[in-house]
Amino acid sequence: MLASLASLTALGLIALAAGGAGRALVRWLQIDRGLSGATLAAWTWGLGLAAAGSTVAMLGLLGLLYVPILALATLIAALWGLVEGAVFVLAARQAVVTTGNQRIDAVANHEPAVAEPPRWVWYGAMGLAALVVSITWLGSLAPPTAGDALYYHLELPKRFLAEHRLLYLPDHDKCTFPLLAEMWYLWALALADAPAATLVHWLAGLLLGLATMAVAEPLLGARWSRIAGAAVLLVPGVANQMSVPMNDLAAAAYVALAVAAYRRVLDGQQAGAWALACGLTLGAALATKYLAALAIVALVSVVVWRALQGSAAHQAALRLGWIAACAALVVAAPWYARAAWHRGNPVYPFFAAHLGEPAAEALPDRKTPLPLHVTALATAPWQITMHPERFGGRGHQLGVLLLALLPGLVVARRLQGLGELLAIAAIYFLLWYALRQNVRFLLPVVPLAATAIVWVLAESPRLRRGPREIVWGSVALVGLLTPAAALKWNGDRVQVACGLQARDDYLLAHEPSYPAATLLNQYGGGHAHVLSQDYRGFYFAGPFTWEKLYRLRRGNPWQRVAPDDLSRILRAEGFSHLLLVAAPEAPQMFDDELWRLVESQIERERGCSNPSLATLHDYQRRDGDGLARRYRLIELR
Numbered sequence: 157m158l159a160s161l162a163s164l165t166a167l168g169l170i171a172l173a174a175g176g177a178g179r180a181l182v183r184w185l186q187i188d189r190g191l192s193g194a195t196l197a198a199w200t201w202g203l204g205l206a207a208a209g210s211t212v213a214m215l216g217l218l219g220l221l222y223v224p225i226l227a228l229a230t231l232i233a234a235l236w237g238l239v240e241g242a243v244f245v246l247a248a249r250q251a252v253v254t255t256g257n258q259r260i261d262a263v264a265n266h267e268p269a270v271a272e273p274p275r276w277v278w279y280g281a282m283g284l285a286a287l288v289v290s291i292t293w294l295g296s297l298a299p300p301t302a303g304d305a306l307y308y309h310l311e312l313p314k315r316f317l318a319e320h321r322l323l324y325l326p327d328h329d330k331c332t333f334p335l336l337a338e339m340w341y342l343w344a345l346a347l348a349d350a351p352a353a354t355l356v357h358w359l360a361g362l363l364l365g366l367a368t369m370a371v372a373e374p375l376l377g378a379r380w381s382r383i384a385g386a387a388v389l390l391v392p393g394v395a396n397q398m399s400v401p402m403n404d405l406a407a408a409a410y411v412a413l414a415v416a417a418y419r420r421v422l423d424g425q426q427a428g429a430w431a432l433a434c435g436l437t438l439g440a441a442l443a444t445k446y447l448a449a450l451a452i453v454a455l456v457s458v459v460v461w462r463a464l465q466g467s468a469a470h471q472a473a474l475r476l477g478w479i480a481a482c483a484a485l486v487v488a489a490p491w492y493a494r495a496a497w498h499r500g501n502p503v504y505p506f507f508a509a510h511l512g513e514p515a516a517e518a519l520p521d522r523k524t525p526l527p528l529h530v531t532a533l534a535t536a537p538w539q540i541t542m543h544p545e546r547f548g549g550r551g552h553q554l555g556v557l558l559l560a561l562l563p564g565l566v567v568a569r570r571l572q573g574l575g576e577l578l579a580i581a582a583i584y585f586l587l588w589y590a591l592r593q594n595v596r597f598l599l600p601v602v603p604l605a606a607t608a609i610v611w612v613l614a615e616s617p618r619l620r621r622g623p624r625e626i627v628w629g630s631v632a633l634v635g636l637l638t639p640a641a642a643l644k645w646n647g648d649r650v651q652v653a654c655g656l657q658a659r660d661d662y663l664l665a666h667e668p669s670y671p672a673a674t675l676l677n678q679y680g681g682g683h684a685h686v687l688s689q690d691y692r693g694f695y696f697a698g699p700f701t702w703e704k705l706y707r708l709r710r711g712n713p714w715q716r717v718a719p720d721d722l723s724r725i726l727r728a729e730g731f732s733h734l735l736l737v738a739a740p741e742a743p744q745m746f747d748d749e750l751w752r753l754v755e756s757q758i759e760r761e762r763g764c765s766n767p768s769l770a771t772l773h774d775y776q777r778r779d780g781d782g783l784a785r786r787y788r789l790i791e792l793r
Contacts, residue, residue, distance in 0.1 A: 159349065160297045160653055166348035167355040169234045170208075170340070171201070176237030178204025185429045187420075192378055194385070195416075198366035199433070202413050205363070205406075206440035208233075209339040210487060216322035216339070217490070223317070226346040270377050270614050277613075278379060280632065285386035287639040288395045289362065295399035295646030296354040297653035301667045301780060302400045306692035307702070308333075309401050310350055313342035314694060318682075324498045327701045327709060332495035332504055334488065336443035337403035350694070353401045360406040361398035365389045367412035368603035374419055375573050376610060384610040388602055390638040393552040393595065399646055403444050408599040410441035411451045415580065415604065418455060419573065421476060422469045431476040435483025441600075442488035446503060450591070451600050452484075454583035458576060524593045536589060537562075544595050551645075552596035557634055558605050564612035571611055577604040663695070668777035670695050672735055672789045675773050680732065687726060688735035689746050690787070701731070703750060714749045719757035723768035723792045733772075734790040741784055754790060768793050 178200035182188045188196055211229075215221055300310065308330040316322055325331040337360070341353035365385040372381035388394055397405050417434035421427045438455075441448035459477070462470035492502040501507065525546045526532040526539060537559055539546065544553035565578075581601040588597055613631065616624050648666070651657040663670040669688075673695035676684050682697040693700030707713065717725060726734070736754060739745040754769060761767040773789040 159659060160351070160655065162348045163297055163352040163355060166344055166352035167359065169230050169347060170343060170352075170356060171359060172237035172241065173230050173233035174204035174208045174237070175200055176204070176233055176240040177207045178202065179237075179240040181207060185433055187426060187429050187433055189426075192369075192373060194366055194378075194382065195370040195373060198363065198370045198413060198416075201359070201363055202367065202409060202437060202440070203433075205340065205360075206336070206410070206436065206443075206487065208343065209336040209440075210443070210490075212339040212343050213322065213336070213490060216316055216342075217494075219321040221317055221320045221322075221342070221346075223346045226343060230343070230347060270380060271617060273379050273383060273614070277628070278383065280635070281383045281386040281390075284635050284639055285365070285389045288389055288642050289398075291639060291642040291646050291650075292358055292361065292395060292398035293355075294653040295642075295649040296358045297351050298399075298646075298649030299652070299659050299663050299667075300350050300354050300401055300694075301663070302402070303692055305354075305401045306667075306669075306694040309338055309403065310341055310345070310353060311692075311694045311700065313338050313345055313353070315699070317342055317345055322494070326498075327705050329505060329705055332498050334443045334445060334491040336440060336491070337406040340406075341401055350401070354399060357401045357403075357405060358398045360409055361389065361394060364394065364405050364409040364412065364599075364603070367409045367416065368606055370416035371412050371419070371577070371603050372607040372610065374423075375571060375577075375607060376614065380610055380614050381607075383613070384603070384606045387557065387606045387610060390555070390557075390635055391602055391606075392555050392638055392641055393599065394602070395638055395642045396551045396645055397596070399649065404596050404599050407441050407445040407448055408602065410437045410444060411448060411600040412603040413437040414441060414451070415455065415577065418459075418473070421473045424469065424472065427472065427476055428479060431473070431479040432483050435480030436487055438480060439484035439487025442484060443491050446506070447592075447597055447600065450584050450587045451580075453587060454580045457583050458579050462576070524589070524591075526589070526593060528590060533589060540595055540598070548594040548596055552594075554595060554598065554602065555634065555638070557609060557631065558602075560630070560634075561609035561612045562605065564615070565608060568612050568615040574608060574611060578608060581605055666780065667692070667695065668779050668785050668787065669693075669735070671775055671777070672773055672787050673697075676733060676789060679772065684732045685730050686733045686735050687731045689737040689750065690735060690785075699730075704747070707747070707750075712749070714753050717753065719753055719760060720768075722753055722757055727792050732792055734769075734788075734792065736788040736790060738786045739783055740786065745783075751788075754788075766793070 181203040182196070182199050187199065191199070212221075212226070215225065300306065308328070312325075312328070312331060312335065315325065323331075337357070340356045344352035344356050365388050368388045369381045369385040372384040375381075376384065389398075394405065414434050414437040417430045417437060420430040421434060423430075438448065438452055441451065456477075459470050459473055463474045495504050496502040526536055541554060541556055541559040544550050581604040584601050585598070613627075616627050619627065648657075648662070652659055652662045660674075664674075669690050669692050676686065677695075677697040680698065684696070685699040685701070686693070686696050687701050687703050687706060688696075689703045691702045691704070693702070713725075734750070734754065736751050737746050738748065738751060757769050758767070758771070761769065770791045770793060771788060772791050773787070776784055776786045778784050
C-alpha cells in the first residue's frame, strides 16, 4: 500500500505541475473564453503536459536529468499549480457552458436541432466510463509487464535518468524516436516508480476523452459531447492501454486537440490564437509518435481541398497555416534534429536506404496484412473489427460500435462540420491502410468516429419505437462488455494495488525476465551490462542491449567468433553477462546461434576450474501469451 501511495503522490504532483503550466499557456493564448469546463480541462492538461515533457527533454539535452533537480522543479510547479487550480475552478464555473442543442460553432445555426439525450443514456454512459476509469486506475498501480513498455517506453527513460542526459544508444533502434510521452515517464520514475509512469498514461487516456469532447462539443452540444468522450473511453483498445505505459493514447489526444483547434480557426473568432494552439498540439503529436504525420497530411489535404472549392473560412485558415507550422516545428523539431544528428536521418529508421545510417530490418516485413486492392479495402472495417489479432492483437481492438453504427450516417440528417471530420478520418485511414495496418495506430481517428456515431445515436429518436429499442439495447449490451473486459484484464493487478500481493511476487508470476533481473541486480548491482536475447530490459538495473539488434548491426558476428573467444570479445565490448532465451514450443521465435555457441564453449570447458562462461540461473517461465520460455543467465569471465 505504501508503494501505491508513493505512485499516486507522484501522479498528483505531475498533474498539478502540468495543470499549472497549462493554465498559464491557455491564458497566454487567450483561448479560455467561451469554453466549457471539459474543453478547458482538455486544453489545460494537454498544453501543460506538452510543455512539461518538452522541459524535461531540454534538461536531458543539457545533461541535467538529476533527481533532485526534477523533484525540486516539480514541487515548485505543483505549488504553482495549486494556486492556478483555484483560478481554473472559478474559470470553469464562469465559462460559457453549452447545454442541450446550444452550439458554439459559428456555422451551427443551420444545423438540425439536437434533442437532449435520454436521462438513462446520460447516466449509463457516464457510469460505464467511470467504471472503466476506476478499474484501469487500479490496474495502473501494478508493475508494468507489457513488452514494448519494458523495451523502450520505460527502459529508455530509465537509462536517460541513470546517465542524466538523453543518451544515444546505437544498439537501440528506438533511442532516437520522438519521445515526448517517455519524458513524462522519466519524470514519474524520478519522483517514484514504474506504476507512477503507468498512471501518467492513464491520465493521457482521460485527456483523450476530454479532447474528444472538445472535438464534438461545437457540433453536438455539451451533453452529447460528453457521451462521445465516454464512448472513446469504452473502446477496448483505449481502456486496455490506460493501464499500460505506451504512447498511443497521448498521440491520439493531441491529434484530437489539433482538430478541435482547427475547427475553432474556421469560426473566425481568435483565429490566430487557435491556429497557434493547433500548431502546438500538432507539434506535440509529432513529438510523441511519427504516426502523427499521417494526421497532418489528412488535415492539410482537407483544408487545401475546401480552400480550392472557394470556402472563405478554409482560405483564411490556409493563410494562417504558417503560424501552426512554426508552432509545430518549435515543439517537434528537437526530436527530429536529434535523430538527424546521431543517425543522419531525422525519421530513422524510415527511408534508411536513402538517408544516413542504414537500418537493419527497419521495416522487416510488409506491415499490411490486407493487400492494396479495392475489394480488400472495402472489407477492411469488418476484418479489423472481427479479426484484430491480424492487425496487432485483440488487446488493441476498436470494438464493434464503430462498425455497427457508422453506417447509420446514411439515414441520419446532415450535420454541418461532421463531413469534414469524416473526410480527415477517411484520408488518415487510407494512409494507414497503405503503410502500416496496426489497429492501435487507428486511435487518432477514434475521437472523430465517436463524434459520428454519437450523432447517429442522437438521431435515433426519429426511428420507430421497435428499431430504436433494438439500437439502444445493442449499444447498452456492447457498452457493458468493456468494463467486464477491463476487469478481466486488470483483475490480478487490483490485488497489487490493494496491497494483497507484493509487487515482487506479482512480477515473479507475470514477467518471465524478472527472476534473472532480480538475481543479477543482487549479484552485480547496477554495473552489470547484459546482452540479452529477450528485448525486455527495464527490470535490469544496469545497461541492457538486445542481442538481435547487436547481431544485425554487426552482420551476425557469431558466424565469425570461435567459442574460445566469445567471452573475451564480449567483455572487451563492455558486456558482463548474457541472457539466453529459447522457446521450445516455438523454436523459430529466437535465433539459436548464440545459444549453440555458448553451449559449445560450456561443453569444452566442462571440468575446468576457471571457465570463461558460468551459468548463474537456468529456469523456465510462461509469458503473458502462455508461451513457455527457457532463460539462462550466463556470466562472462
